[in-house]
Amino acid sequence: MVKFYKNGNEFFLDNQKAILAEEFKNQLLYKTAIKTADLDLSNDNYNLRITKDDKILLVSNVINRPMVIVGDVELVKKLVEIIKKHKLNYQGISANYEIIAEFKKHSEDLLVFHSSLGLMLYYEKPNYQDPNIKEITKDKDQLIPLLRSFFLELNDDIRNKDFEELAETKTSYGYYIDKEIVSFITIGNVYHSYAEIGYAYTKPECRNMGYMQKLLSHVITILQKQGKDVVLLVDNDN
Structure with missing residues (x-):
């Protein structure tokens, strides 16, 4: 089951227990959700939850920030499908290595990988030059x-x-x-x-x-x- 939220306030209130629970203790998820608190849902600013049985994956994205993913790695493939289907934009990922590795299996579109340990690895070759x-x-x-x-x-x-x-x-x-x-x-x-x-x-x-x-x-x-x-x-x- 996939649920999109109108804004960050609704996302946080609906998932407060999960966000604050020990297994979902992720400061970046909270910060990103707060940044989208008063923003309407768009392809650049969005919050969503994916659930299956007792598994849950929480996703929050705000423009010019990495997309934050927290939860069960088994639902990452579904997330990639949702991103492609709804043409959601993102410029990077903030997640643990297991989620990042799973994301890489199903998507070749990533420009930046951002781990919760503070490392980002560029995956795509941009071939870009600027005279300035x-x-x-x-x-x-x-x-x-x-x-x-x-x-x-x-x-x-x-x-x-x-x-x-x-x-x-x-x-x-x-x-x-x-x-x-x-x-x-x-x-x-x-x-x-x-x-x-x-x-x-x-x-x-x-x-x-x-x-x-x-x-x-x-x-x-x-x-x-x-x-x-x-x-x-x-x-x-x-």
Whole structure:
């Protein structure tokens, strides 16, 4: 049985016990449901529940966030069928590894896998380039303040951080608007078969405009042309 909800409030009230129960204790599910509390159901913002016998799968999605999936892995195949049937949009998944692995068995459409442990693995090759994106490693006058803002937003102690060294030792790419960097990504460790993307930041006044997605696609294209898989190190609150 599949049930769609009109908004996040209805979803939370109807599934409150399940969401708060030990087996469904998932902070991201609660946060996403709250974000959809006053949003009407659409292909971008939706909440649904799938049940079969005593099994249950809860799903919440809000635009520009990973789709959160919590519950019984045996119902994931049904979820993929529902997504295709109703043409539901999503840009990633936040779930445990069992759910992600099951999702991959039944769908090849994923761009991003996002685990509850804070790792995201890009699966699709975007082949994307943007003339507004440039390597900014040498543009320290702009990069260093952005690095400071990134760590401050994480409530990280910056007193002992050498931002000059961070700027010099990591390769960074930025999105320029009229010679101003509005968003940046830093490539972390690079290994034989994969590379990590760690620091990623967009100025608050420039968020929700798609700059970070363009940066990700651009940098991933560069790394994948070098034969690297790409792993993103992501804080669970992000």
